[in-house]
Amino acid sequence: MSPLQSILSSSRTMRFEQVVRAYANDLFRYLYWLCRDRALAEDLVQETFARAWAAWEDQRDERAAKAWLYTIARNEHARTYEKKRVDIDPDADLDAILARDTPDPGLAIDLRKAFGQLPEAFREPLLLQVLGGLASSEIAAALGTTEEAVNMRISRARKALRNLLEGAPARERTRETRP
């Protein structure tokens, strides 16, 4: 390898490392909410970055790289489901949420339950917008649909979430969630 090739290779590696550090955690969270299994989510993040590295191009700007990674992650998740059936326990993550240092863990549980009750077609675009910070056009590209359809699904998701939360009986949240 010539010195120039060595420098270019090093720059490519550094750029990729920056992207891994910037997005690994949120990709893990996104995948977790798709599969509800921490170990599987971590495997899928590993696979996502393996595929990304294999097809890495230095000219990708930060924003394009992010949307691209979410698309790869989504495809990896879909591929896993093609291979095997993954059972989801909707309350399996309760401990994880309780373990977080949230100002109102009771509300976090209510939100998580309400979020889990949303149809997947509504939940996923909302997840990509709120957690991933993707624009409607990027979500549409990742989901293979139109921007209008994405906005409609997200609107319905938020409306349903608000109805679920505001319709739920008030309760003493913090006392209920801590022994």
Place this chain on the structure above:
Amino acid sequence: MNCLDFRRGVFANPLQLDAAAREHALACAACAEFLERQRELDTKLYDAIRIPVTDGLADRILVAHNLRRRGRQWLWALAATVVLGAGIAGLAPTLYGHALGREAIAHVQEEPQSFSIVARHASDLLPAALAAQRVKVAAAIGEVTYAQICPMKDFKARHLVVATEHGPVTMLLMPEDHGWRRRSVTAAHGMIAITIPVAKGSIAIVAANEAQALAVERSLVLS
């Protein structure tokens, strides 16, 4: 815009309102409250779905793909020494710029209410604050919806949220920053910060994406 259209827009994305929607929020108290409640709910939803991640995930990914090289460490150490020795004058300002960018992003994330509060401020607030740093505004950036004086690590910053035509953008004006910096673009936690050294101190522009931040930067004229 009527209330129904406004609320549809809020449900689609409460952080990306167009100019007509922002105008409607200023004129309609009920819709402004609706927007604020939705932004609060989004903040809480964001907190709820950000489950904890096991420490070192990024390191494990890099090691698994052999991107953190464990061999030839002496060679890398030598190369790093040479690079640092020869290029510190050129590199250090960039590194300090990135450090400020990361601090700016962390600050914005610690103050989520800055996006949920929509208040009317004097129209010359932003140009006047920028003029104090000897920066002019070439083109209107947008209305200031949030203004606070906030403590940063080493100095205070004027924390402004500006409703631009591309969405809300945070500007941290730091006239007391005397750091040795160069213009830097920093990405962290899904946000972008552009830090710019100006005649008096620095400015950090924090946005959801680089295009938003660049649009604001292009509106500034540095002396």
